[in-house]
Each structure stands twice: as structure tokens, then as C-alpha cells.
Amino acid sequence: MKNEWKLVFLLTLLGVIGVISIIPYQLAKLRENIKLDDSQLMMLTILGVLQNTFIVFVCTFLGIRLQKSTKLDIPHLRAWVSKTEQPPFSWRWLGIGIFVTLFSSLLIILLDMYVFMPNIDTKELDKQPPNWWQGLLAVFYGGITEEIMMRLFGMTLIIWILARVTRQKETNIHSVCYWIGIIGIAIFFGISHLPSVIGIFGELSLMLVLRTVVLNGILGIWFGYLYWKKGLEYAILSHMAADLFLHVLFPIILKVTF
Incomplete structure (x- = not known):
């Protein structure tokens, strides 16, 4: 238990x-889409950090249980904190994870x-990409914080519920439950x-809903598979790589904003 x-x-x-690392990225988005003075932005930032800290703690505690x-x-972080022998780290799977990402x-x-x-109608959309360093800092939020919330807690909870409902034991949970x-x-x-899509585009259409779900879901499925087969660490590293590609490298190389 300790x-x-x-x-x-x-x-x-x-x-x-x-949570802290994404603050500059969030402030750039807020200033772009919402008219607030500096004191209001500071208050929103502080409240956001406190709220997300509580959420991360609850998601971590419940997910691990x-x-x-x-x-x-x-596996690797668990072995590290318990000072037991580390399971072999698969550089092959890390390479596969980054390549697929x-x-x-x-x-x-x-x-x-x-x-x-x-x-999608973008006539009135004035989308200014955050600075590259803001996107770089956001890598830690996406890779670590979102994986804790989505995979460690959310995905684990769904599988746990399905296993309980279907009365499957840990050793024989059907792959359908994981999928x-x-x-x-x-x-x-x-x-x-x-x-956030409504905040950026000012509306919500069927195409915007499809865009948001499909584009965010493609990589989410891959991260979930890595969590299932190899462990949360591989999902975290692949998610960090994805945010590095989408928010730093591709905007610089391809001149696109995502």
C-alpha cells in the first residue's frame, strides 16, 4: 500500500x-478568443491549476486502484517506486510507437x-498559432496529464466496469472489453x-463535430493500445511525440496550425 x-x-x-507547462499555451488561446484583462486571466489560471491538480490526483488514485x-x-514507474527489478524496456516498441505516431x-x-x-467556414476565423516554445511546453500536458486522465483513469474505469458486469476475472478479460x-x-x-471548438469557430456544426472526434480519436486509439499491451509509459512517450509533431515540428515545417 505504501x-x-x-x-x-x-x-x-x-x-x-x-498542467503548469501548458499555461503559456492556454493564455495565448484565451487572449485570442476571450477579451479579459491580466488580473482576470491570472485568476482563471490559478483556479485552473488548483482544479486540475485535484482532478489529476483523483484520476491517478482511482486509476491505480x-x-x-x-x-x-x-510497469516501469511501479518497479521504480517499489525498488524492485525493472522489467525490460522495449526500445523496439518505443520505436514502433513513435513511427505509428x-x-x-x-x-x-x-x-x-x-x-x-x-x-468548414473559416472566413471570420483569425487563427494565430502559438509560439513554438508554447507548443513545446504543451507536450508535457498532453503526454502526461491527458494520459493520466484518459488512459489511466478513463480507459481503466471502462474496462473495470465491463469486467465486473460480465463477471470476468483479471486473468481472462476478453479483448473486446479492452477495445x-x-x-x-x-x-x-x-x-x-x-x-473549445465552439470558442474558436463560434459555432458547432456536424462537420466540426466529426473533425474534432475523428482527428483526436485516431491517435487516442493507438495510445490506448500501447497502454493495454505495453504499459502507460509507452502511451505517455508516444503522446508526447504526437504533440511534438502536431504542435511544434509540423507547424514550423509545413506552415500549418493544428
Whole structure:
């Protein structure tokens, strides 16, 4: 139990670092879309950090507790905090994770450029991309904090519920349960972005909903698969790579904003 709490606090700390790191990116978006003075922005920032710190702690605590009944794990960090022998780290799987992430990120950019954006009215949209360093800092929020919320908590919870409802034990949970958890939380992740889409576009159309769910869900499915098969660490590293591609490298190289 002591080691479990160590893991909870470690992941919470990492998640809060992600929350703090995204502040410059969020402030750039807020200044672009909402007219607030500096004191109001500061208050929103402080409240946001406190709220997200609590959410990250709860998601971490519950996710780690529910993992026991799902065969999902955080193998390397768990071994580190418990001072037990580290399981072999798979550089092969890390390479596969980053390669698939790169391919999927390119697919997302192409879909956005040639399928979704041509069918969305952007006449009044003045979208200024954040500075590259703001996108770089946001990598930690996406890679760590979002993975804690979406995969460690959300996906684990869905699989835990399905296993309980179908009375399956940890050792024989059917792969269908994992796939429902993977796809379900990927769709939820896309839907959770809809409020910010309304803030940017000023409306919510069918095309915008499809764009948001599809483009956010593509990589979410891959991260969920990595969490299932290899552990949360591989999902975190691949998610960080995706945000690096989408928010830093591609905007610089391809002159696109996502």
C-alpha cells in the first residue's frame, strides 16, 4: 500500500507539471478568443491549476486502484517506486510507437487540410498559432496529464466496469472489453474538445463535430493500445511525440496550425 501511494504521488506530481507547462499555451488561446484583462486571466489560471491538480490526483488514485482488476499497468514507474527489478524496456516498441505516431500525425494533418477544413467556414476565423516554445511546453500536458486522465483513469474505469458486469476475472478479460475501453475513451476525448471548438469557430456544426472526434480519436486509439499491451509509459512517450509533431515540428515545417 505504501508503494501504491508513492506511485500515486509521483504520477500526480508529473501530471501537475504538465498542467503548469501548458499555461503559456492556454493564455495565448484565451487572449485570442476571450477579451479579459491580466488580473482576470491570472485568476482563471490559478483556479485552473488548483482544479486540475485535484482532478489529476483523483484520476491517478482511482486509476491505480482499478488497475488491479484489469491487467493494465505502469510497469516501469511501479518497479521504480517499489525498488524492485525493472522489467525490460522495449526500445523496439518505443520505436514502433513513435513511427505509428508520426504516420498518424501526418494523416491527421492531411485529413484536416483536404477533408475537413475545405468544408468548414473559416472566413471570420483569425487563427494565430502559438509560439513554438508554447507548443513545446504543451507536450508535457498532453503526454502526461491527458494520459493520466484518459488512459489511466478513463480507459481503466471502462474496462473495470465491463469486467465486473460480465463477471470476468483479471486473468481472462476478453479483448473486446479492452477495445471498447480504447475506442470509448478516444471518442470521449474528442467530444471533450467541443467546448473549445465552439470558442474558436463560434459555432458547432456536424462537420466540426466529426473533425474534432475523428482527428483526436485516431491517435487516442493507438495510445490506448500501447497502454493495454505495453504499459502507460509507452502511451505517455508516444503522446508526447504526437504533440511534438502536431504542435511544434509540423507547424514550423509545413506552415500549418493544428
